[in-house]
Amino acid sequence: MFELDIRSRKPIYEQLVEKLKELIITEVLKTDEQLPSVRLLAQQLTINPNTIQKAYRELEVQGYIYSIKGKGSFVSPASDGFNTEKLLKVKKDIMKLVSEAMYLGVTADELITMIKEINLAIGGGIENDQN
Amino acid sequence: MFELDIRSRKPIYEQLVEKLKELIITEVLKTDEQLPSVRLLAQQLTINPNTIQKAYRELEVQGYIYSIKGKGSFVSPASDGFNTEKLLKVKKDIMKLVSEAMYLGVTADELITMIKEINLAIGGGIENDQN
DNA sequence: TAACTGTACTAGGTATGATAGTACACTATG
């Protein structure tokens, strides 16, 4: 399903958070789809279930999944649980990275092209693209 | 000069790297301008000089500064030392964050507006903006 | 020569991450 970089300085649970978030955002995992159970995924990845649980917890706090005792963990609908605070943080991070990219020589046009390509890849250009 | 968040999970030297990088990118620190010495900054921030040195080392590895034994550390010219690998990494990070922003409901137009604003703030729109 | 600069090393303490183990609460099924 995914591979963890044991040698990375990034904690294992954070790598998990990022991987699962990516699968949700690219809709490989769809709304209300069940995630593998904590114990199953732990077994598959040969890591401790508490480490999985820590990642699932973080995803739930960020609003990407929801969990039901006895049933499992599921992908949240995209409109749920995302607060303005998180949105502001993502925007702030984008601004920082965009500034760094421009400092490194990337042009605004190049970045705009990137955004359009991502937009097409994700939304099909139906709702957002009015240019 | 800047403030460190001692309570943050992020290591102090990493916060330093980010702050200094930001000052360089926004040209608060200009090319060939000397950075405070390792010992002076350590004294000002009440942290260990080795911690400063670690941050400076990382900035040098990434190509943002250069150091001369006995003289000091200085801001590198923007065209120096940035390899393609770092550029690719920044672009990849931007793609990831943009995808997440769109998943959270930010439109492509909104993101494009952000990029144009940053472009104006940084370059004055002289070299890059041909729209 | 003195005072600055960067750089590198050792040793010790602390915090974080991951693990192993255990246990509780809930759901679904037969």
Next chain:
DNA sequence: CATAGTGTACTATCATACCTAGTACAGTTA
């Protein structure tokens, strides 16, 4: 009701990374 699944939470232990204090070497400048 028992069983097998699910999530959740806790304790204890170990390894690693970070930061510190201290020390020392090499270079530059006045």
